[in-house]
Amino acid sequence: MYISGYGILIAFIMFSFAFAAAALILSFIVQPKAPGKLKENTYECGMKPFGDSRIQFDIKYYLYALLFLIFDIEAVFLFPWAVSYNKLGLFALVEALIFIGILILGLVYAWKKDALKWQ
């Protein structure tokens, strides 16, 4: 049954949780405790922190989020191709390359329009 293949995934998740928990708990146990007001201050590149940590970001970032989302969807559709790659052969490879190629055209357009340039 194929679901038993998820055993290794579960082991991986459990190990990573245990590893993170062990690192936190161990460092909490062995650390020397000498708290101070300056020590508990937020670290900000050696400067005194000012203002609020949650500020309004520039709308320019949104384009990157949208472009990321497009290539994210591309990854979803290339995933089944990658899984059954051995059974599909050359035709599917050409199809996938056309699929990627059309999307790369969009990236080239973004490049040409200076959309990726930081202004």
Next chain:
Amino acid sequence: MEVIYNLFFYLISFVLIISALGVVFMPRIVYSAVSLILAFISVAGIFVMLNADFLAITQIIVYAVGITIILIFAIMLTGKISEKKLWIAFAPRTLFAFAISGAFFVTILFAITDGFKLVARESNIFSATLPSLETIETLQTEGTTGIIGKALFTKYVLPFEVLSLLLIAAMLGAIVMTKKSGDNLINHTTKTIEED
């Protein structure tokens, strides 16, 4: 095997419900978004338990990553919203929300108490579209991703390629709408004027 299956199901459901409650009750909207990621991943776990592995990976790639990124960007880009608490205000719209979620709850209750099966049996809607036992068996042994991949690159090649056109249209739309129109043009003309 059955016991382990049930154990995992209840564990994932527990995490899902707790994180979904976290989305509603967390004090900051950013914490709610992080809690939402956990909820999406738990739903992916439930998809895995239902032998729907392609849906599970799609759930992670699209929802837990893509949608959440857009959500967090929306929070970051709107200035003062991130500090606001999500209070449940008692306005007329609250009644609407209660009515809609109540109707949804009744629908789910109807579904899990086999109400739909009775309706389907009486009206014979689903009898022709139910998959055969062989199909179900191959799905359980191979998983759905390979089968979907095979179908996508043999029978449904054309929709697959048209999809890339849809994606490129979305991409061009995003570029055109976020870039100010004529931005590039003005730069070019000023450049040529400077060169002259």
